[in-house]
Amino acid sequence: MIDLSGKEAIVTGGGSGIGRGICSVLALAGANVLVTDISRGSAEETMRYCSYGGDITAKELDVTNEHSIDKIISEHIKERKKIDILVNNAGIIGSEGWSNREIPNSQDWAEVYEVNVRGVVKVSERVSIELKSQNQGKIVNIASIAARQGSPDSPHYSTSKAAVVSWTQSHALQMAPYNVNVNAVCPGLIWTPIWESIAKKRSQFGGNLDTTGLEGKKLFDQTVKSWIPLQREQTPEDIGNAVAFLASDIAQNITGQSINVDGGRFTN
Numbered sequence: 001m002i003d004l005s006g007k008e009a010i011v012t013g014g015g016s017g018i019g020r021g022i023c024s025v026l027a028l029a030g031a032n033v034l035v036t037d038i039s040r041g042s043a044e045e046t047m048r049y050c051s052y053g054g055d056i057t058a059k060e061l062d063v064t065n066e067h068s069i070d071k072i073i074s075e076h077i078k079e080r081k082k083i084d085i086l087v088n089n090a091g092i093i094g095s096e097g098w099s100n101r102e103i104p105n106s107q108d109w110a111e112v113y114e115v116n117v118r119g120v121v122k123v124s125e126r127v128s129i130e131l132k133s134q135n136q137g138k139i140v141n142i143a144s145i146a147a148r149q150g151s152p153d154s155p156h157y158s159t160s161k162a163a164v165v166s167w168t169q170s171h172a173l174q175m176a177p178y179n180v181n182v183n184a185v186c187p188g189l190i191w192t193p194i195w196e197s198i199a200k201k202r203s204q205f206g207g208n209l210d211t212t213g214l215e216g217k218k219l220f221d222q223t224v225k226s227w228i229p230l231q232r233e234q235t236p237e238d239i240g241n242a243v244a245f246l247a248s249d250i251a252q253n254i255t256g257q258s259i260n261v262d263g264g265r266f267t268n
């Protein structure tokens, strides 16, 4: 078991799906976790879900809002004195009504870029001020296997996740002189609200796999069967385990990497 006792972790988008799984694994490994989310209520739900762990707190944080980021990070430093781990997990697949549009519109492109790319950069840059002065820290970005392939129905999302992989490489080089590791995890297929909306879209317009006549979880299950060599879906905790490893001291010589946790979907 990875030991993160005494570490101070901050997770964005921690109120749901993969973010909740990441928070629970970090808490189980002994970290004190600040769960943040655009929805305070869902962050608090995760806080309760992780109550077996160390010191778990919850706050509202919109990753697109620089003022809100600065406030939360400044408060955290005042209260907890340091940040050891930042997990940039918050992400979206499209703007309102995305699932009902065959082709993403300019609002989809703009909002997804703002949250998935600019949000990661904004939070990382603010936290990096603290990590530089501490001369230590770990950042883990949640990208996607969407970064590894083109997508006919969600090019805006794939492009945003490829940008997260590229940002991870650049930021790792910026932070290496300060003894800070920056890596990414690329999750495969996990049944969360994001995938529910992908299934809704693909049941209407198709995608890069023939799932004619299927919808919802059945469409997702068929995608897992066709795409994943290990023949099983991934879980939020699978992603949490990879994050915990990259956030631990035993990963001290890994930086700038984006690691697939996808049951073998991509092997290079």
Ligand code: NAP
Pocket (backbone or CB within 6 Å): 012, 013, 014, 015, 016, 017, 018, 019, 036, 037, 038, 039, 042, 061, 062, 063, 064, 089, 090, 091, 092, 115, 119, 142, 143, 144, 145, 146, 186, 187, 188, 189, 190, 191, 192, 193, 194, 195
């Ligand atoms: P999810 O359940 O929808 O979780 C995303 C969380 O981010 C939600 O709690 C959401 O809050 C929050 N959020 C949205 N906009 C935000 C903002 N501006 N500031 C702060 N928080 C915000 O989806 P998920 O599947 O767990 O996704 C988590 C991450 O994994 C995302 O980066 C996603 O792209 C990535 N990913 C997912 C999969 C998959 O198969 N599910 C695969 C690869 C990568 P609201 O619900 O209130 O909007």
